[in-house]
Amino acid sequence: MKSGHGEETNAVRGLELLWGLGERPNRGRRPAFTLEQIVRTAVGIADAQGLAAVSMRRIAERLGCTTMSLYRYVPGKAELLDLMTDAVMGEVPPADAAPGDWRTRLELSARADWGLYHRHPWILRLPAGRPALGPHGFAWYESVLRVLTATGLPPAALVHVFDTVDAYVRGAARDALDAAAVERHSGLTDEQWWAARAHFWDAVFVPARYPMVASLRAAGALHHPRDRGFEFGLRLVLDSIGTFVRNQANGRDETPKRYETPCPQCGNPIPRPASTGRPRTYCSDACRQRAYRARRPRPA
Known part of the structure; x- marks a missing residue:
C-alpha cells in the first residue's frame, strides 16, 4: 500500500512553483531557458496537438535540452499541468474590472471563459473540481465572487450561482469543441x-x-449554429439567476414544498422545528385543539 507521502511532497513543490516560492535550481551550468519558457512551450504543444502530446521529451526537443534537465524545474507532469492551467488563466480579465451591474459583469466573464476554452481546449479535459490553486486562477475566482456579492445572496447561494454559470459555460464549450473536432477528423x-x-x-x-x-x-x-445555442443558454441561465436574486430580495422562500409535511387538520405546511426541538404534528395550536375536540366523544 502506498503511503501518499510522495504525492504530498510533489503537491507542496507544485504549489511552491505556482506561487514563486522555494528555491530555483542552481546546480550546474546556468541553462538557456526558464520555468516560464517550459510552461509556454508545453501550452503551445497542448494547443496544437492536445494534452496527450505533452511530455517532458517533447518539451525538451523544442527547447533543445535533455529531458532530465527539465526535472530540475518541474517534478512531474501533474505539476506541469497545474502551471500550464494557471498560466493561461492569466489571459482572463478580472470580472469586477468591467463596467456595469452584476449581471453585465457576470455575462462578460462567461464570454471570456468561453473564449479561453476555445483558445486552449485542453483545459476542459482536466478535472474542474481539482483546480490548480495558482495566483491567476485565484485572482479570477476572487473577481467573479466580488461581482456576485452585489446580488446580496448569502454565502452558500453565492457559491452555487458561481458553480452553475461555470458548469454551463464549460459544458457548452466542451460540446462545441467536440463537434468541431468530429467535423475536423471526419472531413464532413x-x-x-x-x-x-x-x-x-x-x-x-x-x-x-x-x-x-x-x-x-x-x-x-x-x-442551428452552436454559438447561437450558447447565447440562448447563457441568457436563460442569467435570467434564472436574476429571478432567484429578486425572489430572495423580496423575502420569498424558494425551499421546495414537496419535502414539507402537511397539517392533518388544515393541510397547510407544518413549520420545521429547531434542530433540538420535537417534531410538530400540527401547524398551529388552533389546529391541534380542533383535532382534540374532534376526537372527544360527544355526549349522548
Whole structure:
C-alpha cells in the first residue's frame, strides 16, 4: 500500500512553483531557458496537438535540452499541468474590472471563459473540481465572487450561482469543441453529415409516431449554429439567476414544498422545528385543539 507521502511532497513543490516560492535550481551550468519558457512551450504543444502530446521529451526537443534537465524545474507532469492551467488563466480579465451591474459583469466573464476554452481546449479535459490553486486562477475566482456579492445572496447561494454559470459555460464549450473536432477528423460538416442521412427522414422516420420532432423539424428548429445555442443558454441561465436574486430580495422562500409535511387538520405546511426541538404534528395550536375536540366523544 502506498503511503501518499510522495504525492504530498510533489503537491507542496507544485504549489511552491505556482506561487514563486522555494528555491530555483542552481546546480550546474546556468541553462538557456526558464520555468516560464517550459510552461509556454508545453501550452503551445497542448494547443496544437492536445494534452496527450505533452511530455517532458517533447518539451525538451523544442527547447533543445535533455529531458532530465527539465526535472530540475518541474517534478512531474501533474505539476506541469497545474502551471500550464494557471498560466493561461492569466489571459482572463478580472470580472469586477468591467463596467456595469452584476449581471453585465457576470455575462462578460462567461464570454471570456468561453473564449479561453476555445483558445486552449485542453483545459476542459482536466478535472474542474481539482483546480490548480495558482495566483491567476485565484485572482479570477476572487473577481467573479466580488461581482456576485452585489446580488446580496448569502454565502452558500453565492457559491452555487458561481458553480452553475461555470458548469454551463464549460459544458457548452466542451460540446462545441467536440463537434468541431468530429467535423475536423471526419472531413464532413454537420450539414453534409445530415445530407448523407436524408434517407432516415424520407423512409425511416414516422412523423405520426414522433409528432413533436416532426413539427420542430418542419419549423427548422432542430439544427442551428452552436454559438447561437450558447447565447440562448447563457441568457436563460442569467435570467434564472436574476429571478432567484429578486425572489430572495423580496423575502420569498424558494425551499421546495414537496419535502414539507402537511397539517392533518388544515393541510397547510407544518413549520420545521429547531434542530433540538420535537417534531410538530400540527401547524398551529388552533389546529391541534380542533383535532382534540374532534376526537372527544360527544355526549349522548
